Amino acid sequence: MTLLKAVRGTRDLLPPETELWNRVEATARRVFARYNFGEIRTPIFEDTQLFARGVGEETDIVSKEMYTWEDGERFEKSLLISKWLLANRSNFVEVIDKSPSGTSFIDLECKDHDGNLEYVIFAARSSHDALSGLASAVVKERALSSERRANAKVTGRLVISSPLPGGSETTTKEGLVIEAVHGSFFKSSQSLTLRPENTAGVVRAYIEHKLGETGLLQKLYYIGPQFRRERPQKGRYRQFWQIGAEVIGPPSAGSESPLRDAEVLEMLASFLDELGITGWSLALNSVGSATDRPRYIAALREALKDKAPQMCADCQRRAETNPLRVLDCKVPEDQPIIETLPRIADYLDDESKAHFAAVLVALDACGVKYEVNPRLVRGLDYYTRTTFEFTHGGLGAQNALLGGGRYDGLSEMLGGPKAPGIGFAMGLDRLVLTLQAAQSESAAALADAYIAPLSDVLNAPALELARELRCAGLKIELGDGSFRLKKSFEIGNKVARAIVLLGEDEQRSGILTVKDFASGEQRKVPRGELAGALKGPEI
RNA sequence: GCGGCUAUAGUUCAGCGGCAGAACGCCUGACUGUGGCUCAGGAUGUCGUGGGUUCGAUCCCCACUAGCCGCCCCA
Numbered sequence: 001m002t003l004l005k006a007v008r009g010t011r012d013l014l015p016p017e018t019e020l021w022n023r024v025e026a027t028a029r030r031v032f033a034r035y036n037f038g039e040i041r042t043p044i045f046e047d048t049q050l051f052a053r054g055v056g057e058e059t060d061i062v063s064k065e066m067y068t069w070e071d072g073e074r075f076e077k078s079l080l081i082s083k084w085l086l087a088n089r090s091n092f093v094e095v096i097d098k099s100p101s102g103t104s105f106i107d108l109e110c111k112d113h114d115g116n117l118e119y120v121i122f123a124a125r126s127s128h129d130a131l132s133g134l135a136s137a138v139v140k141e142r143a144l145s146s147e148r149r150a151n152a153k154v155t156g157r158l159v160i161s162s163p164l165p166g167g168s169e170t171t172t173k174e175g176l177v178i179e180a181v182h183g184s185f186f187k188s189s190q191s192l193t194l195r196p197e198n199t200a201g202v203v204r205a206y207i208e209h210k211l212g213e214t215g216l217l218q219k220l221y222y223i224g225p226q227f228r229r230e231r232p233q234k235g236r237y238r239q240f241w242q243i244g245a246e247v248i249g250p251p252s253a254g255s256e257s258p259l260r261d262a263e264v265l266e267m268l269a270s271f272l273d274e275l276g277i278t279g280w281s282l283a284l285n286s287v288g289s290a291t292d293r294p295r296y297i298a299a300l301r302e303a304l305k306d307k308a309p310q311m312c313a314d315c316q317r318r319a320e321t322n323p324l325r326v327l328d329c330k331v332p333e334d335q336p337i338i339e340t341l342p343r344i345a346d347y348l349d350d351e352s353k354a355h356f357a358a359v360l361v362a363l364d365a366c367g368v369k370y371e372v373n374p375r376l377v378r379g380l381d382y383y384t385r386t387t388f389e390f391t392h393g394g395l396g397a398q399n400a401l402l403g404g405g406r407y408d409g410l411s412e413m414l415g416g417p418k419a420p421g422i423g424f425a426m427g428l429d430r431l432v433l434t435l436q437a438a439q440s441e442s443a444a445a446l447a448d449a450y451i452a453p454l455s456d457v458l459n460a461p462a463l464e465l466a467r468e469l470r471c472a473g474l475k476i477e478l479g480d481g482s483f484r485l486k487k488s489f490e491i492g493n494k495v496a497r498a499i500v501l502l503g504e505d506e507q508r509s510g511i512l513t514v515k516d517f518a519s520g521e522q523r524k525v526p527r528g529e530l531a532g533a534l535k536g537p538e539i
Numbered sequence: 540g541c542g543g544c545u546a547u548a549g550u551u552c553a554g555c556g557g558c559a560g561a562a563c564g565c566c567u568g569a570c571u572g573u574g575g576c577u578c579a580g581g582a583u584g585u586c587g588u589g590g591g592u593u594c595g596a597u598c599c600c601c602a603c604u605a606g607c608c609g610c611c612c613c614a
Contacts (some may be wrong), residue, residue, distance in 0.1 A: 005587095008605070060612050064540075197614085226614080231540070234607065235614085242614060314610075325612085379613060389614095400614055427614030454572065489574035503572065515573075522573080 009230075009238025019445065020432055021241075024275060025223055028243050031271045032221045035263070037245055040220040042201035044227075048191035053413055054200030056381025065228040067194040081108075081122050084159050084181055092118075107133065119156040134158050134176055194227035199382070199407065199423055200414070202246050207416030217253040217260075221245035223428075234433070241428035244404075248411070248421030256420040258355050261386045261406060262362030264422055268390065268402065269368045277392070277434055280401065282369065284388045285376035286356035288348040290409050293384075296347040297323055307337050327375035343374045352385055359386055382407040386422065392434050401434065402426035447477040449514075449534045450492035454503035456481040462502050465512075465527075472531035493517050498534060 006012060013021060029039070048068050055062050085095070094111040108120045121134045138156040156176040170178050195201055202220055205211075211218050223243045230236060247264060249255040265282065272280050287293055300323045308319035311326070311334045318325040327338060348356070363370055370388075378387045387405035404424025411419035449469065453462035459481045466478045477495050479488050485501075492499040501513040512530055515522040525533045 005605075065612085228613080230612070232606080233609090236612095240614070244614090317611095322612095403614060425614060430614065452572095484570090485572050486570070486574070488572095491574090493574045499574080501572075505572090513572090517574075520574090 007238075009232040011237065016445075017432070017436075020435060021428065024428060024431055024435070025243070027275050028221070028223065028271060031267065031274055032245060035219065035267050037219040037221045040202055040205060040222050041224070042195075042198065042205055042222065044225065045192045045194050046201055046204065048193040050200050050204055050414065051193055051196060054203065054382060054410060055197065059379060059381060061196050061228060061380070065230055066196050067227050067229060069192060071190055071192045080159065080181060084120075084122070107137065117154045119154070120159060121156070122159045131158060131172070131176075138176065196228045197226055197380070197425060198222050198224065198242060198244055199246060199410070199425070202244075202423075203248065203407075203410050203414055203416070203419070203421070206248055206419060207411060207414060211248075212250045212417050212419050215250065215253060217247060217249040217255055219245070219247050235427065235430045237429055242425045243428055243431075244423060244425035246421055246423035248419050248423070251418060251420060256355075256408065258358035258386075259362055261359045261422050262366070262368075264404075264424065265359075265363060265370070265388060266366050266368050268424065268426075272390065275431070275435065277401075277431070277438065280390050280392050281371065282388060282390050283373040283376050284359075284363075284370045284386070285344065285373050286348060286352055286385050287344060287377060287383055287387050287405070288352045288385065290384055292344075292347050292349060292352060296342065296344050299342045299347065300324070300326070303341050307341065311337055324377040327377055338375070344377075345374055355385055378403065378405055382410040382413065384408045388424070390426075392430075400427070401430055445475075447496040448474040449498045449500050450477045450479060450488070450496035451500045451502060452479040452483070452485070452488035452492060453481040454485065454501065458502050458504070458507060461507055465500070465502060469531055469534065474531060474534055500530070500534075 048066070051062055051066060057063065088110075089095075092110040092112050094109075096109045098107045098109050108122075110118045110120055112118065119134060119137045121137075134156045138154055158176065158178045159181055160178065169180070172178065202222065206218060206220075221244065224241065225239050226242050227239055229238055232238060245264070245267075247255065247260050254260065265284075269282070288296070301319070304319040304323055304326065308316050308326075311319075312329065312331045315326050315329050315331070315334055318329075327341070329335075329338060345353075360370075360372070376387055376389060378389075383405040385406040385408065388403065389400055390402040391399045392401045402424055403426075404422070406420070406422040408420040410421065411417060451462050451466050451469075453459050462478060462481070466476045469476050477492075479491065483491070489499060497518065498514055498516045501515075503513075506512045510527045511524045512527060513522065514525050514530070514533060
């Protein structure tokens with residue numbers, strides 16, 4: 001038996017690491033709540049169309065990184081059969097299901113009023129499997145019936161749900177009929193995808209529940225796993241966790257205001273500070289309206305025709321495939337050339353320029369440090385105007401801690417009302433990595449006390465004592481009466497700040513022996529005062 | 540998806556074509572109600588998986604799987 005392991009790009013999170021994850025999540029919830037955000041939880045899989053339309057068909061995420069599957073094929077087949085039978089049932093006196101197990105088609109033996117036999121096989125498509133199954137059934141039956149009933153006719157029919165090239169019916173060279181049945185068999189079948197990001201899902205929910213009808217700004221945050229089939233690397237997993245938030249609403253609610261952008265950025269700065277992450281930097285840019293961007297890309301492509309041949313091999317390729325990525329190049333020799341390329345700022349319309357300027361004014365006012373980076377471009381199609389990225393050194397190639405921006409046209413792209421918005425997503429995995437690097441030795445939070453019963457008969461009283469202390473809000477680890485005292489001390493010293501001895505004396509007198517590991521001080525404490533005596537310093 | 544490096548004890552890692560190693564950690568005892576220090580003893584294991592070469596492979600070769608680094612892309 002081969003050992004089953006977590007699949008590539010996924011991993012288990014264990015204590016004490018999970019404690020750090022919980023702290024990050026708790027901090028996010030606390031900080032976001034101060035800005036009046038509420039939590040939204042959307043499904044982990046959605047209709048594939050949502051991402052194709054929202055994120056963009058041409059992006060790497062959609063074109064090659066999604067976990068997508070077709071759902072509901074079984075349902076579709078039974079619909080097909082029932083529809084076909086409804087139309088043809090009167091032609092037959094007997095219908096027997098003879099489906100071989102383990103095949104992808106359903107096999108019916110139908111006998112008509114004249115005793116003729118017809119084999120009917122249903123399949124989603126005219127697959128090789130289904131055709132050969134049909135052919136062999138017919139051939140076999142013909143061989144038998146030639147002896148049994150010389151006059152009996154045996155025919156075969158393959159019913160499929162996909163359209164046929166030449167019309168609704170065609171005949172194979174073996175004389176088998178292939179018939180296409182049109183209808184709503186695909187209704188229950190749909191292409192589903194594990195979400196590669198959460199913004200599209202949030203906007204879908206916004207539209208579906210008509211949240212815009214409230215007239216209010218919706219401020220929603222989410223915490224959850226996302227899925228992309230990329231090559232795993234440090235800080236990059238196939239199942240990874242994001243914390244994100246979206247501010248979205250009708251324009252009348254102020255959703256388009258540059259103040260929203262600045263407020264979100266200021267909240268993020270507070271969040272990172274509160275988490276104790278130092279050394280982050282914020283890069284900011286505007287990619288303009290939905291019409292500005294294509295104009296800029298065209299200009300960039302034009303400029304690169306001359307410049308690209310002098311650049312690195314990667315850039316030469318990017319110039320063709322994805323010119324915006326040239327701006328991201330890190331090769332030192334290419335930097336002077338990149339400086340000479342057209343800047344997106346020069347291609348913004350006046351409204352976008354004014355919007356961006358207002359964002360900067362608001363940020364300056366509240367003292368959030370940033371750097372305008374005219375080269376900052378984002379990979380998802382829905383971004384407009386303000387885009388940003390918080391980076392942190394020490395994350396290797398995956399230095400983006402958090403990214404986001406405005407998406408003024410996304411709702412319309414998904415068939416919803418006009419609902420401008422701005423949001424971000426941060427990589428929780430990367431955030432935790434950064435925190436772990438910062439606090440080299442993350443001391444696991446010790447229990448307030450370790451209770452050591454000194455014999456087996458004291459186990460039950462020890463549990464009672466533990467319950468008492470736990471009810472008082474203390475974090476208690478419970479030992480075992482079979483341990484030798486030395487062992488109890490050794491374990492206690494590892495997992496708790498203090499040890500409480502429960503021996504026969506203590507049980508009788510109700511006065512417990514408590515020893516603090518840090519100071520080595522040992523004292524007798526009446527049971528009633530124990531909880532107070534063990535209360536640790538607030539962390 | 541492409542290129543490079545790696546895979547040995549719970550952990551970090553040495554090692555060698557011929558009995559599987561160290562440090563830390565773990566267990567037992569010296570010490571029957573007092574930890575950290577010390578001393579004595581002990582257990583670690585599919586040497587990532589599968590094939591090949593060889594009398595013999597943890598070691599050499601191939602494939603696979605996984606991880607790390609870079610690219611791509613992104614959070």
